[in-house]
Amino acid sequence: MTLEVLYFAWLRERVGHPRESVATDAATVRDLVAQLAAQSDGHAAALDDLATLRCAVDQKLVDLDTPLAGAREVAFFPPMTGG
């Protein structure tokens, strides 16, 4: 499948761009993270710390073990600081 992958805040800065289309067979978000981290040093730096990594699948917050079946858009970002 092909996913639209988005990055925000300092993850975006480390990756170097805000979005990319990714062809993947990843079963879960965690699998996708591993695939992306191997793509470049910037990706590796962005996705380094799984404890603070936050993720949304199709604009809903999920944890790393969420299956990707049927997903179209996956976003990665640091802990949120709104309000």
Place this chain on the structure above:
Amino acid sequence: MTLEVLYFAWLRERVGHPRESVATDAATVRDLVAQLAAQSDGHAAALDDLATLRCAVDQKLVDLDTPLAGAREVAFFPPMTGG
């Protein structure tokens, strides 16, 4: 001494007027209440329930055992319902 005594809300209605000057030798608020309650049926009805009676001496909330020495203005009223 002569005190200015004020009544509010339904105490005022029962007494029949909002204020009066009272000559008294009462040592405490409680003594004053006893003197006032003997003044008329309206006063008695107004000052009947000591548990719900609220009092201010010189515009500060006090309890019934507060001494009246030096006081000028004493107010009686039911529990407050502001806000």
Place this chain on the structure above:
Amino acid sequence: MSARVQAEPFDLAVELRGFGAGAGAVVTFTGIVRDDSGHMAALDIEHYPGMTERALTDFGAAAAARFDLSDWRIVHRHGRIETGGQIMMVATAARHRRAAFDAADYLMDWLKSRAPFWKREIAQDGSASWVEARSNDEDALGRW
């Protein structure tokens, strides 16, 4: 940092003009005349002129000290207020959210049972009855 008692309506926007400059958090509470029975026309609020202003100013100063407020304001109306009309407001400004929220809550608890106001409900047929104090308003002060 001010408290006012007035018969006139107030405008929250005007009260907040320039309010809390330099703060990080501003909380406001506005109390509105609510018709629970379906038969109420208005509230009539009696107060103790002189003592009221003093009490509100004391509450504000106590809240400012306790919660390190950079600003506070209390406006409370008296007299007749129709259903839907504003009764009172408090505004608090602090560096942080928690302090602003807690200070507003604290002021409301004090206003409810220590400020010399007495509400009377005026029904649509013109009959009037004094609002009874609720024991949990008194209990609420124990929180602080």
Place this chain on the structure above:
Amino acid sequence: MSARVQAEPFDLAVELRGFGAGAGAVVTFTGIVRDDSGHMAALDIEHYPGMTERALTDFGAAAAARFDLSDWRIVHRHGRIETGGQIMMVATAARHRRAAFDAADYLMDWLKSRAPFWKREIAQDGSASWVEARSNDEDALGRW
């Protein structure tokens, strides 16, 4: 009952026009850019268009159900906001004071750590640094 994300400033008075008709209690919270260091010029707030609106609407609906709100509003800005400028506001309307206070507090806890906004502090010398999430923001959700 609405949530908005916008770059433009908002006006609390305009947001509250007609807000909470029929309620007894209205609480507002306004967050303001605060310069703690003495060197900050502005905040720059990034967000996740699409998801942000959805998240805020979900929070509002959850608060309305949980606290029986008669009205609620959330406005959150993104982009550059100078020191002293307003970041966001929530307003809640309920029959009773406790519900209006708690709902505003609840919405703020959710906004702080579950809405996709990221703040960057812009210093007076032009340097920028991302604001770190505080662990107690996360812990705060455990209250509800």
